[in-house]
Each structure stands twice: as C-alpha cells, then as structure tokens.
Amino acid sequence: MAKTIVGVLRGGASSEYNLSLKTGTAIIDNLAPERYESRDIFIDKKGVWNLRGRPMSPMRALAQVDVVLNALHGGAGEDGTVGRILQQAGIPYAGSRPLQSAMALNKIRSREILGRAGVVMPRAIWFTLNDEATTGEMAKVTFSLFPPPYVIKPPTEGSSYGITIAKHLVDVPEAIGDALDLYGSVLVEEYIRGREASVGLIEHFRREDLYALPPARTLVPEGWRMQHPSHHEEGTLHHFVPSDFNDAQKRYLMDTARTAHRTLALNHFSHADFIVTPHKIYLLEVNALPGLYPGAAFPKMLDSVGISMGDFLEHSIQLARDV
Secondary structure (H helix, E strand, O other): OOOEEEEEEEEOOOOOHHHHHHHHHHHHHHOOOOOEEEEEEEEOOOOOEEEOOEEOOHHHHHOOOOEEEEOOOOHHHOOOHHHHHHHHHOOOEEOOOHHHHHHHHOHHHHHHHHHHOOOOOOOEEEEEOOOOOOHHHHHHHHHHHOOOOEEEEOOOOOOOOOOEEEOOHHHHHHHHHHHHHHHOEEEEEEOOOOEEEEEEEEEEEOOEEEEEOOOEEEEOOOOHHHHOOOOOOOOOOEEEOOOOOOHHHHHHHHHHHHHHHHHOOOOOEEEEEEEEOOOOEEEEEEEOOOOOOOOOHHHHHHHHOOOOHHHHHHHHHHHHHHO
C-alpha cells in the first residue's frame, strides 16, 4: 500500500516562529514511518514557502502532499490565512476551519462569544487606536471597572506573547500605549491570582464526540508570572498530569473546555487555559492549535491516558480526511 504523504507546515512570520519549528519537528519525528511519508514545508520569516530547500508557491508545494498537519502557531497559521490557502488547494488538513480559527485567535471576539454562552472569564476592557481617549483616560476607565494588577495583551497574538502585567495604575498608560503602537488594539484584563490549568480536547476519540484529556496543572515559581507573563520560557514552567485539582474542579474544567470548543465551533482538537481560585474557575483563552513541542502541556495530557504522539497524529490525519 502506498504511503500517505503528509505535509507539515512550520516556521512562519509570527512571534511564535521558534515554537512552530519545535511543534513541526515533533510531528515529523512521530509520524509512523510504515504508513506516512512527511514533507517538511518550511515557511520563512518573510512568508516564503520552501520545500526540500527550494522556495516555491504554496500551491506548488501543496500539490506534492495528500494531507496537511499545520504547526504554524499564531499569525497566518491561525488567523485563517493558511486555512484559506489549504481550502483553495483542495488539500485536507487537521484543525479548525479559517473563520473559527481566527475567532479563537482574536481574544476580543472570542471573549464576546464565550461571554454570551455564560463562560466565566476575567473582567476586561479593550481599546483601539481609533478611540479618541488618551492612554491616561483609558487607564482611568479601566480603574473604574476593576482594580489592578492588570494583564495587558495584544488581542491577536497567540500563547500570551506580548503580555505586560501592570501592578499599579501608574504603569497602565505606558503599557497601553506600547501595545497600541505595536498592535493597533489592546485588551486589558484583571489579574487573577490562582493555580494555572490546561485542558486538551480531541474530537471523535475513544467513543466520545469530544474527548477531554485530564486537566494539567502548570507549576510556576512564586512571583515568576508577574515578571514573566509569557507561557513559553523553557525550563521554567512544568505541567503535571494527574493534577492536584479535586474531582469537582476537574469536571468543571473539562466541561467548560468542551463548552468553549463547541461555542466557537472549533474542529478536531483544541486547548483551553484556566486559572483556578478557591471560589471560582476562570477561562483565560482557547487555542485552536495546541502546541506539541517537548515540554508543552498537550503531550503531557496525551501521555497521562496512554495516547502516544503517533496515535494522536494518526487520529488527526483521519479527522482531516473525513471532513
């Protein structure tokens, strides 16, 4: 039987370039060689597609594969751009469709949708360059709604890139101004102190329409998050499964992750991040494209229930081809 040729998209022009390379490598290394033949489709920081060391058009590269696994975290990989290219080429691919992926990446839009569905999230306000208020006035409006500390983030960067944590009101105008200059819009959330959790979801797996992996607990050194808000400083964050959450908390985490996945109409798989406090659990964000690089939470959750990376990739390929 001929092997299925799997195109693995990695690299890209987003701030998550290095993570994308690592997720792509993990995919290539774990595809079953007896069934699949990988094609490493590298997209450089200028957005040029390359296959076997040669630059070429996306359509020419995609003409050489049967199915695609997308490892392009953030940017064009998640804002619908690459999804539309894949659909135009008629190539099946694993993951959410363009519109749904873009909604998940846009924290403002996804927050509005999830809020209407009753999902509990930190209080927030957002601003754009079109707003006539000064950054000082924006800070005062924020303070009137909820007290500091504040999490100040770009609405469309993935995996908490570009985050600033402002401990005091005096720090807020500059942080808002910097974000507006870089991204054109900014989301300001209340900072919730609590335990960090993640839940991974897989569609049509183990006889469930939407299978929830056991929640992972992310251990963060005391005070570290306030100075290092990005999720991905290697060797510092550690994900543990099974976690120390009680049964009621685990059920809530998994049920809420399912609600978010369905509400955003995501496809095939997703990853949700939470903060757990003694009295309430808050959804932080939903990622339509989970990280599969070494040390990420999703592979730890897979391993905790006996799912190898190869098995997950094979299932993802089957989901892609069944669309």
